[in-house]
Amino acid sequence: MQLKCIAIDDEPLALELLKEYISRFPQLKLVHTFDDAISAVELLRNTRVDLLFIDINMPDITGIDLVRSLQEKPLIIFTTAHKQFAIEGFELDAVDYLLKPINIDRFTRAVHKAIDYYKYKNTPAxxxxxxxxxxxxxxxxxxxxxxxxxxxxxxxxxxxxxxxxxxxxxxxxxxxxxxxxxxxxxxxxxxxxxxxxxxxxxxxxxxxxxxxxxxxxxxxxxxxxxxxxxxx
CATH class of the missing domain: 2.40.50.1020 (LytTr DNA-binding domain)
Known part of the structure; x- marks a missing residue:
């Protein structure tokens, strides 16, 4: 089993860190990264994605607004430097909410939670x-x-x-x-x-x-x- 995922973050260093962390998990397949939310919208609307790592505080459109705009929502893990966005994030049924700077232990717990939830949602019986x-x-x-x-x-x-x-x-x-x-x-x-x-x-x-x-x-x-x- 592999979860197709994309990562969106307007901070280059944060995006590189996500890419490096994701590469450590054979259960995850990173299909694309974006440094702005607008560019990701078309892919998300036309391609099946299982898991989305997305920064909340971005220019043009916030991660929360992007997720709200999607009719078919993948599993969501929000990343942000701002604690005050947690409530809004979980109103959208996010799997987890990672506060920057993100360490690998906290990232691992979030990924395992997403994998467990994916299996749960896709178990037929x-x-x-x-x-x-x-x-x-x-x-x-x-x-x-x-x-x-x-x-x-x-x-x-x-x-x-x-x-x-x-x-x-x-x-x-x-x-x-x-x-x-x-x-x-x-x-x-x-x-x-x-x-x-x-x-x-x-x-x-x-x-x-x-x-x-x-x-x-x-x-x-x-x-x-x-x-x-x-x-x-």
Whole structure:
């Protein structure tokens, strides 16, 4: 597997550094570099690119505006010397945000995150995935499915409760997250709750008790969960 990538930066030294770092990864194939965003637009609109390294603060058009203009967006890793752009960057679902000067260790973590996310997005069968990727607190978070206890709906957000760790809050609907989860491992028991079937310790009086001690109600619409759980 190789991810086709391009790099855009108006600073020659920064662009050379990106080229040198990218060359260290056999999983990446650098197809082009640009020292201005305008020149890159046509290629991005007419050529499939898997991963884009792009500076944010550039003349003519910012990296953020360029990404917003794309109908088909590759995976994005923003590079910049300005911390204040982080929020805008992650509103565009960027994989990562690298602050200049970029060191190789930080670059490596970003690349591995992009590779993992690419595999996740391009895995045809949900059952082959053992993790869930969500955007939370301006970063892409990888969550192991085996660590999820239950998922709670909070209007436009969901809260993913993880065994022994802080819950993860992300902007997503219950319907959308169910599409990303294997149906034999996660089931809805209430309009506000999805549970990990493996974490259900007991059911009594239409209430699920999870292995971590949390009790959750089973609503009328999902009462069939009780019979399906008994068969496991």
């Amino acid at each position: 949900l059952e082959d995935n053992d993790c869930l990727f969500v955007h939370s607190e301006y970063k892409l978070v990888k969550i192991q499915l085996s660590e999820i206890e239950y998922i709670e709906s909070l209007e436009d957000y969901i809260k993913i409760h993880i065994a022994g760790a802080k819950p993860v809050l992300t902007l997503m609907s219950m319907k959308k997250v169910l599409e990303k989860l294997p149906a034999d491992k996660f089931q809805r028991i209430h309009r506000s709750y999805i549970v990990s079937v493996a974490k259900v310790k007991s059911i009594q009086n239409r209430k699920v008790q999870l292995s971590g001690g949390v009790e959750l109600p089973i609503s009328d619409s999902y009462v069939n969960f009780i019979n399906s759980w008994k068969k496991n």
